[in-house]
Amino acid sequence: MPGLDDLYREIILDHYRSPRNRGELAPPAVRAEGHNPLCGDEIQVYLDVVDGVVNDIKITGSGCSISLSSASMMSQAVKGKKIADVKALVNRFRSMMGLDIADAESDTDVLSIDDDTEVAAPEVKLGDLEALQGVVKFPVRIKCATLAWITLTQAMAEVPNA
Amino acid sequence: MGLDGALVRKDFPIFERFIDGAPIVYLDSANTSQKPRQVIDAMTSFIENSYAPINRSAYRLAGEATDAFEAARSKVARFINARSSDEVVFTKNATESLNLLAYSWGRANLNAGDVVVLTHLEHHANIVPWHMLQAERGIVLRWVPLTADGQLDLTDLAALLTDAKVFSFTAMSNVLGTITPVQQLCEAAHAAGAIAIVDGCQYVPHNVTDVQAWGADFLAFSSHKMCGPTGIGVLWGREQLLDAMPPFLGGGNMIADVRLDGFTTAPLPAKFEAGTPAIIETIGLGAAVDYLSNLGMANVREHEMQLGSYAMSALTKRYGNDISIHGPSDIAVRGATLSFAFAGIHPHDLSQVLDQRNVCVRAGHHCAKPLMRLLGVSATARASFYIYNDESDADALVDALAGASDIFGF
Numbered sequence: 424m425p426g427l428d429d430l431y432r433e434i435i436l437d438h439y440r441s442p443r444n445r446g447e448l449a450p451p452a453v454r455a456e457g458h459n460p461l462c463g464d465e466i467q468v469y470l471d472v473v474d475g476v477v478n479d480i481k482i483t484g485s486g487c488s489i490s491l492s493s494a495s496m497m498s499q500a501v502k503g504k505k506i507a508d509v510k511a512l513v514n515r516f517r518s519m520m521g522l523d524i525a526d527a528e529s530d531t532d533v534l535s536i537d538d539d540t541e542v543a544a545p546e547v548k549l550g551d552l553e554a555l556q557g558v559v560k561f562p563v564r565i566k567c568a569t570l571a572w573i574t575l576t577q578a579m580a581e582v583p584n585a
Numbered sequence: 586m587g588l589d590g591a592l593v594r595k596d597f598p599i600f601e602r603f604i605d606g607a608p609i610v611y612l613d614s615a616n617t618s619q620k621p622r623q624v625i626d627a628m629t630s631f632i633e634n635s636y637a638p639i640n641r642s643a644y645r646l647a648g649e650a651t652d653a654f655e656a657a658r659s660k661v662a663r664f665i666n667a668r669s670s671d672e673v674v675f676t677k678n679a680t681e682s683l684n685l686l687a688y689s690w691g692r693a694n695l696n697a698g699d700v701v702v703l704t705h706l707e708h709h710a711n712i713v714p715w716h717m718l719q720a721e722r723g724i725v726l727r728w729v730p731l732t733a734d735g736q737l738d739l740t741d742l743a744a745l746l747t748d749a750k751v752f753s754f755t756a757m758s759n760v761l762g763t764i765t766p767v768q769q770l771c772e773a774a775h776a777a778g779a780i781a782i783v784d785g786c787q788y789v790p791h792n793v794t795d796v797q798a799w800g801a802d803f804l805a806f807s808s809h810k811m812c813g814p815t816g817i818g819v820l821w822g823r824e825q826l827l828d829a830m831p832p833f834l835g836g837g838n839m840i841a842d843v844r845l846d847g848f849t850t851a852p853l854p855a856k857f858e859a860g861t862p863a864i865i866e867t868i869g870l871g872a873a874v875d876y877l878s879n880l881g882m883a884n885v886r887e888h889e890m891q892l893g894s895y896a897m898s899a900l901t902k903r904y905g906n907d908i909s910i911h912g913p914s915d916i917a918v919r920g921a922t923l924s925f926a927f928a929g930i931h932p933h934d935l936s937q938v939l940d941q942r943n944v945c946v947r948a949g950h951h952c953a954k955p956l957m958r959l960l961g962v963s964a965t966a967r968a969s970f971y972i973y974n975d976e977s978d979a980d981a982l983v984d985a986l987a988g989a990s991d992i993f994g995f
Contacts, residue, residue, distance in 0.1 A: 427938060427941055463957060465963065487934050488933075488993070
């Protein structure tokens with residue numbers, strides 16, 4: 424079994440202990456809600472998009488260290504980005520989690536069995552999010568890491584004229 | 586006199602397996618139990634020597650299979666002290682047993698405004714079927730609240746049961762371990778004119794069960810939590826009530842006659858057993874009942890009282906206020922199913938760290954989301970002990986938790 428150091432990297436624990444961008448946004452920001460029915464974790468993503476750019480993002484909800492740190496790092500990574508770039512980042516993240524890109528727009532997380540799925544814009548930089556790479560070695564935790572991203576994808580779909 | 590967990594463990598082949606060079610500390614039996622050699626052998630031997638259809642063929646082998654199948658039913662009847670084996674209906678699991686009741690008894694007897702009383706301890710399996718009936722028929726649900734330590738608060742029970750037609754409750758909470766006063770609850774239901782349905786899924790594997798002493802009307806439980814295989818469960822009901830109920834699923838085996846213009850039902854219990862049942866699994870359940878009966882259910886309960894007390898005090902002694910065990914602290918009113926919060930660490934993270942030491946606990950909402958909301962948490966970690974556990978397993982849990990505090994810090 425891979426060591427827990429692969430999973431609980433210091434930067435992950437830092438985001439878990441001090442999550443960034445916690446809170447709510449008032450309309451016209453959109454709101455999306457995600458649940459992990461297996462464990463009861465839930466997350467709300469508030470997204471304020473102005474002229475095709477993420478002006479602000481806030482997150483509420485409860486979850487484990489992996490789901491909360493993933494949400495926190497995600498919020499930092501997408502703030503100020505164009506929606507098109509956010510979508511590329513989502514795909515890049517899903518690819519890192521070993522999830523099928525073709526499935527990226529659906530809610531169904533299908534694990535890809537093939538290891539070289541680095542097809543989604545490898546030039547997209549993940550930054551701190553690379554720390555979550557170790558999650559792939561713990562397959563039951565992948566759903567924790569992707570919950571915020573699935574919810575973000577739903578939020579983007581709610582944005583008028585996005 | 587209790588049991589020797591280490592000795593019992595030798596009957597369970599899975600404990601011969603090592604993961605990362607160390608034995609498995611299985612503390613998830615409230616979820617599903619491991620299987621003893623005796624059950625595995627009974628199923629294998631039946632497949633290899635006696636397998637054939639039941640209840641429908643004239644040759645000797647089929648007669649032998651039918652006898653083995655019905656012998657399992659008699660064993661189950663004796664295990665719960667049913668008046669007759671005709672009162673034992675085989676289902677897929679306890680969930681199906683409860684759905685059968687809501688579907689069949691519920692649709693025959695409940696209409697708009699009729700009251701069904703449940704409790705805040707219930708598993709989704711004893712909630713959602715009634716929600717479905719609420720949506721379809723407009724029945725009214727009432728809920729028995731809990732005391733601060735997770736027992737049923739019976740202060741207003743009589744008022745809650747006024748005009749109720751059904752009181753359906755767990756005999757033991759799968760989250761808090763709380764054991765409810767089943768006999769008293771059955772009496773209260775009957776005094777109000779309601780039927781009493783007992784969800785025995787957690788209780789039956791761990792305690793002496795006597796449906797007649799309880800005065801219950803129905804009891805649902807599953808094989809897989811009591812050393813038997815998955816795919817087979819039990820609905821026990823009083824004969825008079827089962828007789829009066831319309832059938833559930835239609836098909837083969839449940840009929841006396843079928844004509845172009847209709848059908849008549851078979852007598853109990855076949856009336857509720859449409860189609861070819863889980864024959865092999867039923868044989869396995871019969872063997873599981875034999876296995877537990879040989880241990881003695883009073884011994885099982887005593888073993889778990891000792892072990893539950895030991896685990897609770899070991900956890901508290903080591904971690905003090907950093908650990909909070911949900912539910913009653915008095916072992917007399919609880920089983921050895923311990924849900925706990927630890928140092929503010931999320932149950933998923935706890936479970937992950939414990940897994941590193943092969944300590945298997947459940948992290949999640951335990952299919953009891955209303956109870957989670959009441960506790961003010963989204964999930965708990967739950968360690969549940971059974972016959973094959975002993976103090977060394979509790980010690981392993983206590984030691985492994987230190988790893989979680991090392992990583993997440995307090």
